[in-house]
Amino acid sequence: MKLFRFSSPATFYPLAGKMIPWFAVLAAVTFLVGLYWGFFETPDRLGGTNPQKEYYRIIFIHVPAAWMSMWIYLVLAAYSAIGLVFNTRLSFMMANAAAPTGALFTFLALWTGAFWGRPSWGTWWDWDPRLTSELILFFLYVGYLALHSAIDDSRRADKASALLAIVGLVMIPVIFWSINCPDPNQCAALHQRSSMSNMEPNILWSMLIMTFALWMYSFAAIFMRIRGIILEREADTTWVRELVVAGQR
């Protein structure tokens, strides 16, 4: 099967090495385009009666970071599930490599959220459901990383943290829902109206470009991290030794 050729660490290692520069360049270019668009091609004010001034532009970092943090948790849980089902080493390594990047994005979203909250709400922190959900997601990432690093045996560490990631994924909708709707007497409608529809297309586009940039950055960062993990785990194998010998020459 050609499809599973790259599910072996030995074949994935060089592939990841070749792909990193592409993703890194793509990330840098889209990042610059997105930021330029966001800063110079969008209106200076947002909203009608009480407009947000220049500070609203932090959404070009804040929202993509928040989206990516949630997406990466999904990816992490998916790789964990694949790893538990098929018992493939690379899937666990992928989940491990993704976790720090996801945690970084939750932190970024919280940080920029505080920066945005200060001028617009007049406070660094508010128990806004979205901000609180992001905080809880940050805790879930930290729990995952803590459990993985607390177990010395890498097989057990992989499987235990994978199970935790899946339990977390099952609980996330319940947790987010309970934060969004602490009073069930007042939550008749399950669906919130999306704020996307009445957003200016220019702003939406630069936000999407920034999301793409952060996504490409995640690929580059995760592949760099997974190369490190592969070398560490496979240090006893012949192909790594040959690689080391070739590197020394």
Added chain:
Amino acid sequence: MWRIFTCILGRDIRLAMRRRTDVLTTLFFFLIVVSLFPLGVGTEKQVLRTLGPGVVWVAALLASMLALERLFAADHEDGTLEQMLLTPQPLPILVLAKVAAHWVLTGLPLAVIAPLICLQYHLPETPRLAMMLALLVGTPILSLIGAIGAALTLGLRGGGILLSLLILPLYIPVLVYGAGAVTVSSIDFADTQPYFSLLGAFLLLALIFSPLATAAALRISLE
């Protein structure tokens, strides 16, 4: 299957009764945490009334989490747990029995003394009753979710503090609706119905899925 369930349940309770301090420490921990808050935030009646439900619930969360460490630890040390994994009986049933015993020894006493403790926060009779009911429905969920974490952190260095990191975020829905029910009950007890429905739904889901996840976690930890 029912026999093996009652057998493990009876064994765990009997073992705990031989060493009652373990049960009492959890209870006193709960009492102390709840009593410390008024000393910290001031003893004004209105403040305590609004804080009461949340504080008592958080204390219950912490108390039941602290006791989780002991859920599998003793059996793990003397090898009983490995024997349990080798028995032909379904592991989720064994786990469920152990969790049930854990709840009888920690959650149930908390729920029983909660109305008494709520007096410290000047809560009227209806919220005190609601607190007891909410804890009765909520603490089994805490034990069930916590069991997964306890199984994952089995035999690790600093397992207790790690366990809190893994499990406390997952306790949030129970905390939100448990404390919410008590707060709402001080206005009209009929309004608490959706809260109890939600807690009941969580309990049923946890009853089905948690023993399976815990059994899987035990197999990973003792592989």
